[in-house]
Amino acid sequence: MANNLKGTVWKAEGYVFAYDIIKQEFWTSALDKEENSRWVMGGVHSDFDCENGFKSNGYSFIVAGHNFAGGGKSIEHVITGLMGAGIKAVIAESFSRLQFRNAINYGLPFITCKGIEAIASSGDELEVDPISGQIKNLTTGEEIQAAPVAPFVAEVAEAGGLISYIQQAIKEGKVDELR
Amino acid sequence: MAGFTVTEKIMAQQSGRDSVRPGELVWVDVNSIMTMDYLGKSTFNIFDSLGAKDLFDRDKVICVSDHLVPPPTERFANLLNEWREIVKAHNVTHFYDFGKQGIAHQIMLEDGHVLPGTISIGTDSHANSYGAVGAVGNAVSVTDAAVAMATGKGWFRVPETVRFHITGRWQPWVMGKDLSLHIMNMMHWNGDLIYKALEYDGPAMSDLSMGGRISLCNMTVDLGAKNGIVAPDEKTQAYLNGVAKGDWEMVSSDSNAEYEAEYEIDISNVGPVVAKPDNLDDVVTVEEVVGTKLNQIFIGTCTNGRVEDFGIAAAILEGKQVHPDINMLMVPASQTQYLEAMHKGYVSTLVKAGVAIGTSGCAPCFGTHRGVAGDGDVVLSAGNRNMKGRMGSKSAEIYLTSPAVCAASALTGAIADPRDLPMPENFGVTYGE
Numbered sequence: 001m002a003n004n005l006k007g008t009v010w011k012a013e014g015y016v017f018a019y020d021i022i023k024q025e026f027w028t029s030a031l032d033k034e035e036n037s038r039w040v041m042g043g044v045h046s047d048f049d050c051e052n053g054f055k056s057n058g059y060s061f062i063v064a065g066h067n068f069a070g071g072g073k074s075i076e077h078v079i080t081g082l083m084g085a086g087i088k089a090v091i092a093e094s095f096s097r098l099q100f101r102n103a104i105n106y107g108l109p110f111i112t113c114k115g116i117e118a119i120a121s122s123g124d125e126l127e128v129d130p131i132s133g134q135i136k137n138l139t140t141g142e143e144i145q146a147a148p149v150a151p152f153v154a155e156v157a158e159a160g161g162l163i164s165y166i167q168q169a170i171k172e173g174k175v176d177e178l179r
Numbered sequence: 180m181a182g183f184t185v186t187e188k189i190m191a192q193q194s195g196r197d198s199v200r201p202g203e204l205v206w207v208d209v210n211s212i213m214t215m216d217y218l219g220k221s222t223f224n225i226f227d228s229l230g231a232k233d234l235f236d237r238d239k240v241i242c243v244s245d246h247l248v249p250p251p252t253e254r255f256a257n258l259l260n261e262w263r264e265i266v267k268a269h270n271v272t273h274f275y276d277f278g279k280q281g282i283a284h285q286i287m288l289e290d291g292h293v294l295p296g297t298i299s300i301g302t303d304s305h306a307n308s309y310g311a312v313g314a315v316g317n318a319v320s321v322t323d324a325a326v327a328m329a330t331g332k333g334w335f336r337v338p339e340t341v342r343f344h345i346t347g348r349w350q351p352w353v354m355g356k357d358l359s360l361h362i363m364n365m366m367h368w369n370g371d372l373i374y375k376a377l378e379y380d381g382p383a384m385s386d387l388s389m390g391g392r393i394s395l396c397n398m399t400v401d402l403g404a405k406n407g408i409v410a411p412d413e414k415t416q417a418y419l420n421g422v423a424k425g426d427w428e429m430v431s432s433d434s435n436a437e438y439e440a441e442y443e444i445d446i447s448n449v450g451p452v453v454a455k456p457d458n459l460d461d462v463v464t465v466e467e468v469v470g471t472k473l474n475q476i477f478i479g480t481c482t483n484g485r486v487e488d489f490g491i492a493a494a495i496l497e498g499k500q501v502h503p504d505i506n507m508l509m510v511p512a513s514q515t516q517y518l519e520a521m522h523k524g525y526v527s528t529l530v531k532a533g534v535a536i537g538t539s540g541c542a543p544c545f546g547t548h549r550g551v552a553g554d555g556d557v558v559l560s561a562g563n564r565n566m567k568g569r570m571g572s573k574s575a576e577i578y579l580t581s582p583a584v585c586a587a588s589a590l591t592g593a594i595a596d597p598r599d600l601p602m603p604e605n606f607g608v609t610y611g612e
Binding site: 015017019024027028031066067070071072073074075076093094095096097098100101102105150152153162163166167169170171175178179 | 194195196204205206217218221225228229230231258302303304305318319320321322323325326329330332334368369370373374400401403404405458546547564566568569
């Protein structure tokens, strides 16, 4: 898993539902980072509701409050869409568990951080280390400590995601060792 | 040493450990895996890419057609055909297709694919319903389901448990759904329930019907929780006897189990409640919205599409007529529920009252099947979600409530309090006895 990620942040106002990250008309589309990224975040803000509406801004991070990507949707397009749009990490007060799982399965850092909303604004430059949980706002100089990711999460990310992780376990006959 | 909660005990047992504590990441054995029509093809495609020769157990991969049947559009018909083809190619034992269909979660429970003390997963978010029989029920993505189909395992973070101890006596007309929305109102989406196991116990839980327990566990996903669970008791045993696919163990929390938080709710003080449009955590007592004009009422879904939900609506509507301004739709959660509601006479009572009955399945709950809401419609629904656009038009308003409030409101054309109705003579439907 990459450390010392750098880039610009977009900060959400209010709840961000999975339904709005990927609008319903795209739920049955193929799971494809490039394809899903063209329409990602379309329902979150009217500015993003057009082709490449979010992606063209070149954001690297999303900062949000509680229950990011909530609303109970398990679709993985949420994660592939964000990754395809160049998002390197999402930092929030809390995450919906379905999408938190999906993020781990794809190796996209979802970082839980109390107080992140208070120290980041849209357009700020951040430096983020998912492994240690250290987050620095390069625009304001403020720093904050987030929850570091668990070793298993880093392992899955290193393997290139859960699918490759399991393909390898099956190939090597190590399924029984998963405990 | 502190004891363990029922969720921790199940996770320890299914991961081959003596004990687990919250925060640990463990691989567990999965008892059964559900996938359904609109995500099932992707699930099998990922399974095929993993390099496994066969399903880990063909009896334990349960396939259900629910969101797309009967197909309302050409696109859905094509998706359904592709789904059938891939299910048949994988030779699963249990395929509930067109004619045997129903909402996957209802079928998983009523046909005994979920057993107390085990872990079952599904590719639809309301797989949390499985906690009603004392299992850990979890919604997962298609990738997680495919991995489990190949390995019989899934990875889980052991959740902290929040306990809701329910005491007192249920008022007439108050249902499991009301308790669920009441808790949503108490807790909000402020992070206190996110990723948590919610455990419901206490004397009022023993009184609650299996249907009410399913509603309660079903909506834990909407509260943001990982799972909801009611430890198995005599009602669970009676529910599973004759249908369970396998043996089970009775499991419950230790009396000295460690909870992250504990809340006591006296159910005697909880009346019917309603979630206002757009945000599920915007819940008020029914009194606060009585008189709100409606034009659509819907009772159905995995939350409230069971025989007892049909029963309470029939008790309220018997010999009466749905208000002329209301389009009222009811859809059974499964063919089994439909048949039983028919045998008990509920279906004919409801049809005579002017209710349209849909074919078993998810129906308009997710906004793309028959019965969707149009621009400016004001819907009262016994479903589980009310965000903008959930049931169709983004300008439709969706109020969520129990089947009792839905049926009472059907008489007046506006939100009504069922407690204002005379108690029907044949009121044999009980949620809490």
